Amino acid sequence: MPKVTIDGHQIEVPDGTTILQAARMIGGPIVPPAMCYYSTLKTSGGYCRTCIVKVSKGSEKDPRPMPKPVASCRTTVMDGMEVQNITSPEVVEARKGVVEFLLLNHPLDCPICDQAGECHLQDLAYEHGMAKTRYEFERRTFEKIDIGGKIKLHMTRCILCYRCVKVADQVTNSRVHGVMNRGDVAEISTYIENVIENDFSGNVIDVCPVGALTDKTFRFQSRIWNVNPMDAHRDCPKCAGKVTLWMKGDVVARVSARKDKYAEVIDWICNECRFEKKELQDWVIEGPTNIERHSVISQNHYTLKEPSHKPVLNAVDAVDSSSTSNSGN
Amino acid sequence: MGKNLLLEHDHVPGIQSYEVYRKHGGYAAVEKALKQLSPEAVVEEVKKSGLRGRGGAGFPTGMKWSFLAKPEGVARYLVCNADESEPGTFKDRYLMERIPHLLVEGMIASSFALGAKSAYIYIRGEYFYVSRILENAIDEAYANGWLGKNILGTGYDLDLYVQVGAGAYICGEETALLESLEGKRGNPRIKPPFPAIAGLYGCPTVVNNVETIAAVVPIVNMGGDEYAKIGIGKSTGTKLISASGHINKPGVYEIELGVPVEEFIYSDEYCGGIKNGKQLKAVVAGGSSVPILPAHLILKTANGEPRLMSYESLADGGFATGTMLGSGGFIVMDEDTSIVKNLWNFSRFYHHESCGQCSPCREGTGWMEKILHRILHGHGKLSDIDLLWDIQGKIEGKTICPLGDAAAWPVAAAIRHFRSEFEEYVKHPEKIKDVQHYYRLNSLSEA
Numbered sequence: 079m080p081k082v083t084i085d086g087h088q089i090e091v092p093d094g095t096t097i098l099q100a101a102r103m104i105g106g107p108i109v110p111p112a113m114c115y116y117s118t119l120k121t122s123g124g125y126c127r128t129c130i131v132k133v134s135k136g137s138e139k140d141p142r143p144m145p146k147p148v149a150s151c152r153t154t155v156m157d158g159m160e161v162q163n164i165t166s167p168e169v170v171e172a173r174k175g176v177v178e179f180l181l182l183n184h185p186l187d188c189p190i191c192d193q194a195g196e197c198h199l200q201d202l203a204y205e206h207g208m209a210k211t212r213y214e215f216e217r218r219t220f221e222k223i224d225i226g227g228k229i230k231l232h233m234t235r236c237i238l239c240y241r242c243v244k245v246a247d248q249v250t251n252s253r254v255h256g257v258m259n260r261g262d263v264a265e266i267s268t269y270i271e272n273v274i275e276n277d278f279s280g281n282v283i284d285v286c287p288v289g290a291l292t293d294k295t296f297r298f299q300s301r302i303w304n305v306n307p308m309d310a311h312r313d314c315p316k317c318a319g320k321v322t323l324w325m326k327g328d329v330v331a332r333v334s335a336r337k338d339k340y341a342e343v344i345d346w347i348c349n350e351c352r353f354e355k356k357e358l359q360d361w362v363i364e365g366p367t368n369i370e371r372h373s374v375i376s377q378n379h380y381t382l383k384e385p386s387h388k389p390v391l392n393a394v395d396a397v398d399s400s401s402t403s404n405s406g407n
Numbered sequence: 408m409g410k411n412l413l414l415e416h417d418h419v420p421g422i423q424s425y426e427v428y429r430k431h432g433g434y435a436a437v438e439k440a441l442k443q444l445s446p447e448a449v450v451e452e453v454k455k456s457g458l459r460g461r462g463g464a465g466f467p468t469g470m471k472w473s474f475l476a477k478p479e480g481v482a483r484y485l486v487c488n489a490d491e492s493e494p495g496t497f498k499d500r501y502l503m504e505r506i507p508h509l510l511v512e513g514m515i516a517s518s519f520a521l522g523a524k525s526a527y528i529y530i531r532g533e534y535f536y537v538s539r540i541l542e543n544a545i546d547e548a549y550a551n552g553w554l555g556k557n558i559l560g561t562g563y564d565l566d567l568y569v570q571v572g573a574g575a576y577i578c579g580e581e582t583a584l585l586e587s588l589e590g591k592r593g594n595p596r597i598k599p600p601f602p603a604i605a606g607l608y609g610c611p612t613v614v615n616n617v618e619t620i621a622a623v624v625p626i627v628n629m630g631g632d633e634y635a636k637i638g639i640g641k642s643t644g645t646k647l648i649s650a651s652g653h654i655n656k657p658g659v660y661e662i663e664l665g666v667p668v669e670e671f672i673y674s675d676e677y678c679g680g681i682k683n684g685k686q687l688k689a690v691v692a693g694g695s696s697v698p699i700l701p702a703h704l705i706l707k708t709a710n711g712e713p714r715l716m717s718y719e720s721l722a723d724g725g726f727a728t729g730t731m732l733g734s735g736g737f738i739v740m741d742e743d744t745s746i747v748k749n750l751w752n753f754s755r756f757y758h759h760e761s762c763g764q765c766s767p768c769r770e771g772t773g774w775m776e777k778i779l780h781r782i783l784h785g786h787g788k789l790s791d792i793d794l795l796w797d798i799q800g801k802i803e804g805k806t807i808c809p810l811g812d813a814a815a816w817p818v819a820a821a822i823r824h825f826r827s828e829f830e831e832y833v834k835h836p837e838k839i840k841d842v843q844h845y846y847r848l849n850s851l852s853e854a
């Protein structure tokens with residue numbers, strides 16, 4: 079099992095673990111932000127470049143540093159590797175650049191965007207970006223289109239993270255949408271507006287980090303901080319039936335999949351659960367959803383936790399503290 | 408120092424056809440490789456030759472070949488990169504158009520060395536007519552027993568295919584090329600794994616440039632040691648240079664590596680000097696991606712030594728005072744050339760060709776183009792120059808494939824060596840001939 083040190087925190091991880099996964103095992107502020115990686119989607123990651131880190135020592139065998147910053151979500155840990163994330167001013171500066179690039183053609187009209195409040199790009203910009211934009215040109219815009227009766231695509235907001243494409247590839251059984259064109263006019267498209275007719279297509283809404291794919295049955299009905307998330311389940315023949323209900327009083331305003339602390343879906347849900355089951359009696363309510371991440375949804379009760387592993391000062395300490403348990407989180 | 412290995416028979420009438428090519432010693436390398444040498448021995452000759460990839464990066468070909476994984480029962484592929492889309496580079500087209508059988512012969516000898524039973528030539532869409540020439544040559548090679556089953560009775564089988572791309576520069580990047588060849592969207596893959604381990608259809612694959620593969624023919628014929636005697640230092644052999652710009656004799660030249668840049672520009676054997684008796688201002692020595700150098704730095708290194716046409720000499724001084732041999736696209740600019748306009752044109756190209764996968768390249772290339780456009784048309788600010796510098800630095804080294812670097816380097820180099828020219832555009836917009844252009848465009852779109 080390789081050992082890796084990230085910003086001074088050492089951890090032993092299973093073979094094949096990526097730097098990002100190792101950082102998530104450590105937890106706390108040293109976890110690189112990720113806009114395209116998705117734990118439950120194969121081959122995701124590598125695109126957005128927000129998760130870049132510096133590898134200051136390649137491995138025990140080959141201690142040379144890597145010449146360029148690497149995408150932590152797509153770089154496998156080697157034994158003895160040393161990684162710098164927030165302790166490297168270069169990385170922090172480069173990440174600011176990436177955030178600026180992601181926002182370059184983004185409309186920045188959060189007050190009229192339905193995703194505001196649960197948008198990863200908002201959080202990213204707040205935590206890692208600059209306060210001002212230096213871009214002074216017209217931004218790229220697209221018309222909004224419907225993909226199917228229940229999903230709205232507003233490409234203007236898309237950051238081309240490819241997550242929805244991977245969902246369509248891996249979760250649904252027939253992909254009719256993908257990326258068309260290239261460069262900064264590339265767009266997510268259902269080839270000539272083919273309708274996505276598939277029981278699991280709604281999951282593209284949940285993986286979309288921004289307001290590009292939204293649920294038409296909920297769009298503009300409420301700001302997300304005015305609805306209360308509740309864990310609930312039902313017996314569903316198609317999926318696990320474990321969901322989050324977004325309640326406005328006694329009304330089920332929206333149904334979504336449950337997400338982990340990195341806001342990544344734990345179990346995919348079917349379209350029937352998501353779009354059809356909007357009555358309270360459809361569901362067994364478990365209780366309020368615990369939202370363990372920085373978001374207005376958690377109404378300021380969230381603070382970043384200290385890593386469970388103390389900085390390693392020397393090799394002797396390293397052996398003593400190299401517990402892989404994650405219980406402190 | 409004229410030395411012709413690849414273009415030796417370029418002047419022979421009808422060399423495109425199999426009969427003439429064969430009469431002038433064609434397919435001797437295949438005969439020698441298949442009948443006298445083992446695959447390992449051919450790889451060994453290529454290693455000894457010191458041949459370096461002619462597609463741009465200059466990676467030693469023998470070493471690349473020896474990295475090829477050879478798991479039991481798994482197919483291996485050789486793919487020839489004929490996507491040649493780098494502005495300023497047109498040597499592969501010349502070679503394929505004039506001596507198509509040289510590439511076919513190189514493909515057979517190289518495939519044999521690598522143990523590939525299927526090989527592909529991936530050619531850019533705009534070279535459609537060249538693909539016809541290649542296909543014709545391949546048909547002739549099949550008809551004469553150089554391709555197909557049991558070649559020369561040795562039991563070696565090989566099929567060679569030509570695949571035409573759809574006109575995207577990015578499909579010249581080797582992993583995007585493989586995606587495209589598989590029928591997918593031409594997005595570069597995230598490496599590792601490298602093609603030598605998992606390439607075409609997930610099988611071990613070698614991707615080489617047209618010229619690299621063609622050079623295997625003289626290497627097999629003369630032996631790696633002999634080949635290594637040509638050239639200078641670690642830049643062995645000959646190189647095709649596509650010379651363009653303000654010179655008297657633009658065209659494709661085969662040079663022995665190590666020719667002084669000054670001789671290449673001014674001698675009548677090559678470029679024949681600057682057109683209309685003008686002064687040399689700058690050179691982009693290896694295709695649009697490599698750093699531009701002003702006249703004094705392209706003719707001599709920072710140490711005052713004559714700059715040579717070789718991998719090492721052109722790179723002398725790093726990016727601060729040097730550049731790269733790249734793909735051999737040698738673009739010469741005279742004293743009247745606007746560096747700002749040239750850079751804007753290059754930036755426009757990279758903006759247009761970015762595949763859009765990673766955010767720094769997708770967004771940054773367009774941003775740089777727009778800033779350059781406004782400087783060029785008299786609407787720039789002094790702070791734009793620093794902004795450009797900052798943006799290119801935030802793209803370089805932070806992308807999936809080297810297109811991001813290729814977009815960043817020209818911007819960095821132009822500002823490094825010609826900053827005052829950018830300042831001039833900002834401070835004296837009245838001197839710019841086309842300053843009204845910007846207003847015209849704007850009023851047109853409002854009308």
Ligand SMILES: Cc1cc2nc3c(=O)[nH]c(=O)nc-3n(C[C@H](O)[C@H](O)[C@H](O)COP(=O)(O)O)c2cc1C
Pocket residue numbers: 459460461462463464465466468471488489490491492493576577578579580581582614615616617619620808809810813
């Ligand atoms: C954006 C981009 C475009 C490229 N275009 C070409 C090309 O047109 N032809 C080529 O031979 N190599 C091209 N390359 C380099 C290839 O990725 C690869 O390195 C080369 O084909 C390897 O062949 P070699 O070792 O024989 O040089 C390109 C690379 C990049 C990043």
Ligand code: SF4
Pocket residue numbers: 235236237238239240241242243266282285286287288290291
């Ligand atoms: S629509 Fe959303 S999920 Fe799909 S690529 Fe764009 S930002 Fe990513």
Ligand code: SF4
Pocket residue numbers: 577594595760761762763764765766768769806807808809810811812
């Ligand atoms: S650097 Fe540019 S061309 Fe290369 S993968 Fe990224 S977006 Fe595509």
Ligand code: FES
Pocket residue numbers: 111112113114115123124125126127128129130149150151152
């Ligand atoms: S999360 Fe790693 S590149 Fe996007």
